[in-house]
Amino acid sequence: MGNKQTVFTHEQLEAYQDCTFFTRKEIMRLFYRYQDLAPQLVPLDYTTCPDVKVPYELIGSMPELKDNPFRQRIAQVFSEDGDGHMTLDNFLDMFSVMSEMAPRDLKAYYAFKIYDFNDDDYICAWDLEQTVTKLTRGELSAEEVSLVCEKVLDEADGDHDGRLSLEDFRNMILRAPDFLSTFHIRI
């Protein structure tokens, strides 16, 4: 792993630094992590901005994501086309949002997207059921799941329209002091 200047130009690194919550060192570390996922696919020279995507199968096998029940959603949300295949930009974006420095609003926005399984910009009862099933490995009975969903909607749905909008979700997140520390992946 030679000199860092051979991977990125100075301007590129600066741009990455300004657009993510990472320092130069962390960006390099993340790049090598990314490169390690598919050494034959990712070149060691990014000065020409090559158009490379690492397939979801490799992204999902990272130790940080491997055991996460929402790994597929995470990859879909952060990938450009929603198929889970990620460019380096997407990869940096993902870990930037999951980093310690990211503000609550940003995290809440992406968490909302992750839990919105059918991409309709609302978390409806169906999305909630998916979430609960994934959280509990499907070991709650159907009526327990629906009861939980009902209670969640009851608590978090501010305007009583039967589904959670982003604003409802943000409001709910505000009341969860742990959210910032749990929605965080250490790199």
Place this chain on the structure above:
Amino acid sequence: MAQPLAFILDVPETPGDQGSQEPSPYDESEVHDSFHQLIQEQSQWAAQEGLELQQREQEATGSGQQTLRRPEGTQSTATLRILASMPSRTIGRSRGAIISQYYSRTVQLRRRSSRPLLGNFVLSARPSLRLYDLELDPTAREEEGEWASEPQSQADTGLRWGAGGQRGRGVVLGWQGGALEDGQDLPLPLAEKQSLLVKELQSLAVAQRDHMLRGMPLSLAEKRSLREKSRTPRGKWRGQQGSGGVCSCCGRLRYACVLALHSLGLALLSGLQALTPWRYALKRIGGQFGSSVLSYFLFLKTLLAFNALLQLLLVAFIVGPQVAFPPALPGPAPICTGLELLTGAGCFTHTVMFYGHYSNATLNQPCGSPLDGSQCTPRAGGLPYNMPLAYLYTVGAGFFITCITLVYSMAHSFGESYRVGSTSGIHAITVFCSWDYKVTQKRASRLQQDNIRTRLKELLAEWQLRQSPRSVCGRLRQAAALGLAWLLCLGTALGCAVAIHVFSEFLIQSPEAAGQEAALLVLPLVVGLLNLGAPYLCRVLAALEPHDSPVLEVYVAICRNLILKLAILGTLCYHWLGRRVAVLQDQCWEDFVGQELYRFLVMDFVLMLLDTLFGELVWRIISEKKLKRRRKPEFDIARNVLELIYGQTLTWLGVLFSPLLPAVQIIKLLLVFYVKKTSLLANCQAPRRPWLASHMSTIFLTLLCFPAFLGAAIFLCYAVWQVKPSSTCGPFRTLDSMYEAGRVWVRYLEAAGPRVSWLPWVHRYLVENTFFVFLVSALLLAVIYLNIQVVRGQRRVICLLKEQISNEGEDKIFLINKLHSIYERKEREERSRVGTTKETAAPPTLLTDERDD
């Protein structure tokens, strides 16, 4: 059917116009009213058939809250579509929306316009929320109008629909088509908005711009392009300036300085982050055990930082100067045997480790006139260094800084964990916020899933239990069990305190035992064993009593352990300052107390090691080999944290008597970190009870501040003000109390001349005069009171806003239900009409067809 025509009056024709024309709140409320009127009239019209009446009765009998009636399948597609394109409180769903939202945010940042007065909120005036929206953030609203569809266009539709009378449905669909087109031609305004945003970004400061850019929920590529765009003109501007060459070069110099400072700051920051110790270890612990266990280790790190800060001060101002100017030793140094590492006595006694070694003179003046000059006023020929003053003020400053940092971090974590206006929402929080994304191990993630499942089940059970309250008899029995357990625990604490008191009295009474080195270790050993054993007893008691919620159980356990530790430490403090001082009159009692605290610290560490070895390692082996159980022992966070707090209290108590005690504590904490980490990874499993990690760290900090730090501060204040220092050793040997050092110095300064006369003045009026203290505390109380009032006001506003949101939602649902019922009725009518003419057609297709005519 002629009446509804009146409502078409002040409504714009096409929904597309809405964005450009901002409706005044007055208009809006009028539309609101007229819409309502329309519906009422329609209802009256419908009431002739008795349909509406029934519905009203239904509504009247139902609870106050309306819900969207959803007869599955019967809701027509048109209504569903209205529902789907209803404006919601969601802003920022699409890229364009995000961009314009941030545009308005930058505008706000620049203008810093004042918010409307809180008094403007009136409960009854529902559109006022809209008004608020409008004033605060016009672009977001404008955007919302373009993107989703204006609320007014909705009203508009209703109106035109009403106006259209019989052929109203066609208009509804026509409007929807318009809305769809609206959605489709989005890219054009997007580009405009983007350029607007770029302009706004350019006008912000560099740091602010970067901050805002980072926080945008856009993809990295877009952020980069935004950054490029918002950057180039600045470069151009610089270039122009260079070519013009007339502008002041100091502006450029300043710019360069700012840039250099910025990059220096960045470099420092990255250097600091590289220094962050234990990154990998913490990641591993978090990955395997989750946030709750991680909070213990983070707390340990915080303690390390506190100790390092304190030690740095002490070394710089007390230990360092003393080492540089060593006093003549009273005799030959005793030979070290090795037991001294445990007792701190013997050859350690006359070192910088303890109070007795420090001199009571000005250090770097060989002429040695006592109390000459001060620590802060340099004179020709060197800096006279007054050791007693330095000793007193450094310890004081160390405590003050620690206090400020503690209170600050406590306030910070309070703000994090108890947000303004927080109410219950435990199910939602459990579902959405309990998954720990840090977890990286299969086993840990399974465990977490199990935890969440049990938690959800418990919550449901609790909810069901609340539906059916417990009987009086059961409650009585529970109260009796609780009372008994508390009594026993308090009795244990009292018993421990009495035992320690009796034992220490016995040690004082039998001087022949005190002669031996090893005998010094007896008291620390006894206290340590009590400290270790009593919590186990409390745990057994806690297992016997019934508790409603697991969180309460944890708090009760912490509270009991705390009472025990407080009782023990209180007894010991009395023993040292009340009894030992009197007994050791001709010797150096400060040295003795310092050594005693050192022994306690060391013994605490040794017992902790033994506890880890037997409580965790051996217990795991027994339970795995003999009992054939798959479960490992749980890591008891509460007990471990309390042990840390106990050790820290000992350190703070001893700082005055042994300035190097924080260093000992640092070494101890480092060792504890590695021992606990190894033991945890090998022997333990995460607690089955879910812990709220942030609440926990807040509580840890609070406990560290209130009983621990405050107690130590009181102890030291008493020692400084009231207790006479021993006359044979230490920097205060000639004085009546340690505080006298300050007073003597001030008197000296008064005599020194008018040049420094302001210092005694400051001392007399600010330190000695009680009025100033009263003033400061009154100010402090006023600030606290104001803060409380502000928070209360914010709470009220939040409640009002919430109510308005829910009212609005109810309005929405009410309107939809009305629309739906009227629509349904029409359909039925149509069908019956069609039925009479023997024609059949599916309603939705009929509708779309009708749109054309």
